[in-house]
Amino acid sequence: MKVSIIGGGPAGLYFSILLKNARPKSEIAIYERNRAEDTFGFGVVFSDETLDIFSRYDPPSHAAILERFSYWDDVAIHFKGEIVRVGGNGFCGCSRQTLLALLQKRARELGVKLLFEREINDLGDFGDSDLIIGADGINSRVRALYEGHFKPVVDWRPNKFVWMGSTRPLDAFTFFFRETEHGVFIAHCYQYEPGRSTWVIETDPQTWERAGLDAADELSSARFLENVFAKELEGHSLIVNRSLWRNFPMIRNTRWVKDNVVLLGDAKATAHYSIGAGTKLAMEDAIALFEAFGRHGENVSAALFSFERDRREDVEKTQHAANVSLVWFEHLSRFWNYDPIKFSFGLMTRSKSITYDNLAIRAPEFVRDVTRNFAREQADKGLPILGADVPPMFQPYRLRGMTLVNRVVLSPMCMYSADEGIPTDWHLVHLGTRALGGAGLVFTEMTDISAEARITHGCAGLYSDDQEQAWKRVITFVHAHTPAKICMQLGHAGRKGATKLIWDGMDQPLENGDWPLVAPSALPYYPYSQVPREMTRNDMDRVKDDFVSAALRAERAGFDMIELHCGHGYLLASFISPLTNQRTDDYGGCLENRLRYPLEVFRAMREAWPPEKPMSVRISATDWKAGGLSDADAVVIARMFAEAGCDLIDVSTGQTVPDAEPLYGRMFQTPFSDKIRNEAAIATMAVGSITSADQINTILAAGRADLVAIGRGHLVDPALTLRAAAWYGLELDTAPQYELGYRAQLSLARRERQEMSDLRRRARPVGGKAARR
Numbered sequence: 001m002k003v004s005i006i007g008g009g010p011a012g013l014y015f016s017i018l019l020k021n022a023r024p025k026s027e028i029a030i031y032e033r034n035r036a037e038d039t040f041g042f043g044v045v046f047s048d049e050t051l052d053i054f055s056r057y058d059p060p061s062h063a064a065i066l067e068r069f070s071y072w073d074d075v076a077i078h079f080k081g082e083i084v085r086v087g088g089n090g091f092c093g094c095s096r097q098t099l100l101a102l103l104q105k106r107a108r109e110l111g112v113k114l115l116f117e118r119e120i121n122d123l124g125d126f127g128d129s130d131l132i133i134g135a136d137g138i139n140s141r142v143r144a145l146y147e148g149h150f151k152p153v154v155d156w157r158p159n160k161f162v163w164m165g166s167t168r169p170l171d172a173f174t175f176f177f178r179e180t181e182h183g184v185f186i187a188h189c190y191q192y193e194p195g196r197s198t199w200v201i202e203t204d205p206q207t208w209e210r211a212g213l214d215a216a217d218e219l220s221s222a223r224f225l226e227n228v229f230a231k232e233l234e235g236h237s238l239i240v241n242r243s244l245w246r247n248f249p250m251i252r253n254t255r256w257v258k259d260n261v262v263l264l265g266d267a268k269a270t271a272h273y274s275i276g277a278g279t280k281l282a283m284e285d286a287i288a289l290f291e292a293f294g295r296h297g298e299n300v301s302a303a304l305f306s307f308e309r310d311r312r313e314d315v316e317k318t319q320h321a322a323n324v325s326l327v328w329f330e331h332l333s334r335f336w337n338y339d340p341i342k343f344s345f346g347l348m349t350r351s352k353s354i355t356y357d358n359l360a361i362r363a364p365e366f367v368r369d370v371t372r373n374f375a376r377e378q379a380d381k382g383l384p385i386l387g388a389d390v391p392p393m394f395q396p397y398r399l400r401g402m403t404l405v406n407r408v409v410l411s412p413m414c415m416y417s418a419d420e421g422i423p424t425d426w427h428l429v430h431l432g433t434r435a436l437g438g439a440g441l442v443f444t445e446m447t448d449i450s451a452e453a454r455i456t457h458g459c460a461g462l463y464s465d466d467q468e469q470a471w472k473r474v475i476t477f478v479h480a481h482t483p484a485k486i487c488m489q490l491g492h493a494g495r496k497g498a499t500k501l502i503w504d505g506m507d508q509p510l511e512n513g514d515w516p517l518v519a520p521s522a523l524p525y526y527p528y529s530q531v532p533r534e535m536t537r538n539d540m541d542r543v544k545d546d547f548v549s550a551a552l553r554a555e556r557a558g559f560d561m562i563e564l565h566c567g568h569g570y571l572l573a574s575f576i577s578p579l580t581n582q583r584t585d586d587y588g589g590c591l592e593n594r595l596r597y598p599l600e601v602f603r604a605m606r607e608a609w610p611p612e613k614p615m616s617v618r619i620s621a622t623d624w625k626a627g628g629l630s631d632a633d634a635v636v637i638a639r640m641f642a643e644a645g646c647d648l649i650d651v652s653t654g655q656t657v658p659d660a661e662p663l664y665g666r667m668f669q670t671p672f673s674d675k676i677r678n679e680a681a682i683a684t685m686a687v688g689s690i691t692s693a694d695q696i697n698t699i700l701a702a703g704r705a706d707l708v709a710i711g712r713g714h715l716v717d718p719a720l721t722l723r724a725a726a727w728y729g730l731e732l733d734t735a736p737q738y739e740l741g742y743r744a745q746l747s748l749a750r751r752e753r754q755e756m757s758d759l760r761r762r763a764r765p766v767g768g769k770a771a772r773r
Ligand SMILES: Cc1cc2nc3c(=O)[nH]c(=O)nc-3n(C[C@H](O)[C@H](O)[C@H](O)COP(=O)(O)OP(=O)(O)OC[C@H]3O[C@@H](n4cnc5c(N)ncnc54)[C@H](O)[C@@H]3O)c2cc1C
Pocket: 006, 007, 008, 009, 010, 011, 012, 031, 032, 033, 034, 041, 043, 044, 045, 046, 118, 119, 120, 121, 135, 136, 137, 138, 139, 140, 141, 162, 163, 200, 264, 265, 266, 267, 271, 273, 276, 277, 278, 279, 280, 282
């Protein structure tokens, strides 16, 4: 097989090594425009996990890498005069030049032809190649040649960064945060060989301009940054090597393969330097392509097809993690007032792969400090605490006069099991069991304020005496037998009403027995859904009165809290979203106008609801649709409800229009909660694909929410809070009927925890430090 590779970076070189080693007869040539010894930049980093992978694919290059790498375990975060060290990370660094040199040497030994100073501008000379690889980096010429086919999408990130070096020795992956009169500068630093460290320095575009760096050349930028980081550099200078200020391009390609041409490494997809994954991604691409040829022999088109199909998900996951990470650095101002421990925890856990529990194994002292710090912060705010070493999810929380025993919440979940709007035994058992299972707060499902407001025939209501009495029965049980509080979620379905039970077809219009719908504008949900009537002022007054009556009933029944549902495309949400509100009166147009009616309803309910009891609002913090609500709107919405007396924003997203494009994933809505909490300075509840106690603690300790709601997870595991309490070894008082069960769970959990921690320690990759011992 004849293979031509454009670009002699890590992607091209590593693929050539793997293929040539496995198939010595293949003819492989690499065309590189630079000289062998040229390189831009300074060092690269790999994690233990990545090294472990390399050890399996090409032991000789892995051994060469290990010999030349600097290894470190700690991340050190220098923030506002304090240094927080977090151990157990297992990373190593080496100079990019060394890495390229040892890969070049290995490739050459295997018989790969390395052709330097060969700039390739078109593929005309490669007509006889069976396979052509575009491994030509971020500004790929190969990608540009077939731009119409690969359809690259480049997202230029706003922050400015520059890649410099220094002789300053470092014994950890180090972040320096430095505030100047112009703004904050961040240095991401690591040593890659004795006496040599990489300094990637970044700042936001406003700070960059204020500091005059837009007009500075390489050397004057270095002198300026030496001043900024004078203390951190300890007398060492910054070294430049084509150290130009850049914006990071997040590159994605819609297609990776054209006939026998394939993109590899940065040419295909980039990952931000803050997760140190660019070189890893490039080399893992090489492995994936090699594997594809292993499966398909010399059938190039089958191999390339399978490479793209099988590799895409992993690449997109890494890019997603990198994106979340870079966004953290772009929004530093949100966390700038945090204390160093909380700030560092947020930094460590920014891209979701590092969590409270896995840090507790790698860096127990740090997690102990995080836990104590969280408790201290609560105590400083006058909140009760359960104990200094109790994980955040089990620290009590207070909203007005209501104290919750912990931070875990049963999210509102429609059960479609009411009878004429009257909650049934199903609701008693469903809510009662979750309260017994330990959640500090249980939400009722969206409960409708009138018959007209129902989503389905099976929805619960709070507009009749019978309904009020039935709810009272549920509340009495919860209060008599559990320490949980109970919140009534009140809503009006608007244009999403008169639909089938979820198991008969979610959001599908009823074929028989429907009722007339109202909405801010006469827009059906689906083209075939009932067209709602545009609400008049009279309708608005009537519906507002219904909300107030329901709030009064909720008080009489004994609810501890109420929530106004302003999300998911229901009536009030469809006032707020521009996609569903096309009114031309005072209730349509700009966001302030669109919020006018929901705020009116909220204020009227707030007045009717006792002042010592809290009220929350559920919002859709984005419509996941161009032209709809964005996360910036969500901050404004939250602020306006807070001004009207809202105590907590329950941060959900979407469900406004059927053709939205949500980006699902673990904890996918938490970034919206984070933004609202830290920009609008209001308490938030995070929800959405949060499935474990570990995630709950991570979210709370990083300051991304005050409460965490679990919906579907609670359906299969009503006692998830109790089980988590046992897992963390908490001596809780449970219902006496369940006491023995909890005791048994406690000792089981103690054993499991020990076994798991031993296993994890033993399973740590051997590629790095361990292998060198
Ligand atoms: C500031 C910064 C810091 C980074 N830090 C890290 C880090 O800490 N860890 C990490 O893993 N990664 C890091 N990276 C990313 C890493 O350098 C790249 O992701 C990685 O090198 C990608 O490998 P590649 O083989 O795809 O491309 P490259 O390494 O870019 O190689 C492409 C090669 O193609 C050659 N070429 C380009 N066009 C042509 C042409 N027309 N003809 C012939 N040859 C051509 C180039 O000269 C180059 O040698 C960082 C990147 C930047 C910008």
